[in-house]
Amino acid sequence: MPKVSLPQLPLSGLFAVAKPSGPTSMSVVNDIKQLVGSSRLFVEAEKLEEQKGKGKIPKRGRRARETVKIGQGGTLDPLADGVLVVGIGKGTKRLNEFLDCVKEYRTTALLGCETDSYDGEGVRVRVAPWRHVTREAVEGMLDKFRGEIQQTPPIFSALKMDGRPLYEYARKGIPLPRPIEPRKVTVHSLEIVDWKGSDHGFRWPEKEFTAEEKKAMEKALESVEENPVVKDEPESQPTDVPPAAFVLSMKVSGGTYVRSIVHDLGHALGSAAHVVTLTRSRQGRFALEPTEDDDKGCVPWDVFSKAGESEGEVDAEGWTEWEREVLDRLEIVDGAKPQAAV
Template sequence: MPKVSLSSLPISGLFGVVKPSGPTSMSIIHDLQQLVARSKLFADEEKLEKIKGKKIQHKSRGKRGREAIKIGQGGTLDPLADGVLVIGVGKGTKKLSDFLNCTKEYSTTCLLGCETDTYDSEGSRMRVAPWRHVTREKVEAALAQFTGEIMQTPPIFSALKMDGMPLYDYARKGIPLPRPIEPRKVVIHSLELVEWKGTDHSFSWPTKIFSDEDKKAVETALHGAGEDISLKDEPETEAADETPAAFVLKMKVSGGTYVRSIVHDLAHAVGSAGHVVTLTRSRQGRFVFEPTEEGDRACVPWEVFEKGLKDSEDVDEDGWKEWEREVIDRLEIVDGKK
């Protein structure tokens, strides 16, 4: 347990949160900001006095809803994703860049037969393809080409910019890309198929479907960069209403790796299409679900903070609320007193 004494307060630090699937990373930050701004652990007496009596705001109200404590996260998780989210408070925010390029571990479920614009189930259906021929053995045989140091091309529906404009704007507006999307060197330390669900699951393809006009716009954008791609559907010729197969991958990757792209490209490699339906980050640098290595730090479950947001918790004999005690037990202090 880090040494936290009244004489050292307030402090700066880093801690991990287990983000649930659903909320955005920014909404998690907003809610945590409401708590840390009201805690003697992170706020000095002057700031605590200014905010005294103010109710916790459960929805962001822009600048008016921001409190005076610096807080940030070390690598966004999409709303669909759950798992480890590293939080920095005070001077801890200066250390967050360390977690952008650190080693990360994920588990993800791929649903075959359909690819989407976002490469996950939050997007719209762009193309369907045969999947019945895909077996566990075929997927496992294809994993080798996605292991080690590889060149990975980011998806066109991403916020990366080309000549000052996000890639997704080229795709949505049908503007030809001025050049191919530049591949990135990433390292896939390990990649394994840990569960073959087959058709025994409750996942389904997105109900939102790309129109022919939308598909044409994407094709036009990619053709501008010399990529000959067709988004024409290739449905199964039989048992089309059968539940498509799914499987679970576990991977350890370098920073900058697009997990969704691995799933998308792997599905192509086995002659099908696929997209992410679950995504869990179990490690971000030294912050993990369950410590297994020296220096690992466990994360605080989000439910603990939700309880704190109700602002009706009792304090322990040392004057700490439950969420504060949980953070203290897992906190990495940065640079001592602020």
């Protein structure tokens, strides 16, 4: 590998990790913090000396905060994978710019079932007919969701109304004081890129709403909707064929709920739908597959997971594999960008 000329250590900066599906964004950041907090790249030499003999830094608590600042620029749900921007040191002050930037996603929608979380990790709220939905029908409906649209956040979300989370109204059967305020978002592009039909391994969640839970949800909605009804509308002819699924690719503004697009699209098609896979392929200039000259790639997650088990060997310049991988993709905030030496 070419030599790298660095500004004075320690560094502050931004990089992206390719988060896997499963762990929370916070747990990913905490695991990276274990490595970052013991690296001369990001921690002053005196502090590293103080750490010797004390083992790994704690994930939480005062000592963890004092060692190094670290944060992320936009949470991904546990189900989701893809680009997670990480800021270290003064780089944390730049993370806000990634909340409102343009993002790109690829998501798989499964027809015939609506869940409380709008994704496959939630509880089944209701089922609906799906066999009438074709690829052509989906393509014909997508224009309704392109451009500047008004999007209503899910009732089962942590957004608060009069100091109470929306999900609390829905679960306890408390009438909403007023309709959920829609948000203006921009869908720059939205395309169906794969029609899977029934040729897939996805299934609806097994856990479903009880009759009491459906009544509670109706009660919460009755003050803002006329005669809300939450009930199953299964196919008239039972079938063993899995419900159809399809894949969407989209480029959206910050604040857009991808799950809401899938949920609302299911309703528009006279069916129901929820997200079963979700990948953030781009967040601003960080991308899983860089295509522009100023794009930054992502550090593979297995680089960090392997380093967490064993520090491994160091190269000729004294860097471990994970440090080299981060250096190759790091956008330095405090100082000049690293340049390859001739």
